[in-house]
Structures are given as C-alpha cells and as structure tokens.
Amino acid sequence: MVRIRLVRKGTKNKPTYRILVADQRKATSGSFIENIGHFNPRTEPETIVVDMERANHWIARGAQPTPAVQRLLKVAAAEAAPTTETDEHVAA
Numbered sequence: 001m002v003r004i005r006l007v008r009k010g011t012k013n014k015p016t017y018r019i020l021v022a023d024q025r026k027a028t029s030g031s032f033i034e035n036i037g038h039f040n041p042r043t044e045p046e047t048i049v050v051d052m053e054r055a056n057h058w059i060a061r062g063a064q065p066t067p068a069v070q071r072l073l074k075v076a077a078a079e080a081a082p083t084t085e086t087d088e089h090v091a092a
Helices: 052-060 067-080
Strands: 002-011 014-023 034-040 047-050
Touching: 002 052, 002 067, 014 052, 034 052, 047 067, 052 067
Parallel strands: none
Antiparallel strands: 002 014, 014 034, 034 047
16 A cells, blocks of 8 residues: 655754655655655644645555655645735725
8 A cells, every 4th residue: 555654854953854655564764755845843834845736646546645645745735725815904
C-alpha cells in the first residue's frame, strides 16, 4: 500500500520534515516515490508547503495519508483557500 508520510530531516533538536509518497513496506529513510512538500514546526507560524495537486492525485489513486499528514493537508488546504471577506469599513 502506498502511504503519504513524514520523514524527519534536520539536525539534533532542530527537526524539519519532508512529506513523501512511499510504499509502506519501505523503511522511513528508504526509497520513496515522490516528494510532495515539507514542514518546519520550528518557525512561527509553522511552515507547511504542500503540492496539493500532487497530494490529491495520489489520494485519488489510493494512497493513504498518515494521521499527521492528514492534519497538515487540512491546514495547507485551509491556507490555500481564497477568502471571500468583504470590507465593510468604507473610508470617509
């Protein structure tokens, strides 16, 4: 089964993560199919960069995101969605 999962990178006490599509039977540090983004929890706010087109492509083909990646995909989708707020304050 193909999974979308996080792979830890970075240095000691300074983690960053890559968001990868990989066969679940492969080692976490092993080969992967595609790199679709990255995540840095140490920035304020957290940096989440995901190619949503490719993520949706793999999910449509049966790839299962891990719970952590599901959370990141929801946050990334919410940030990417255009806001339709109207400006009610008109300058006089």
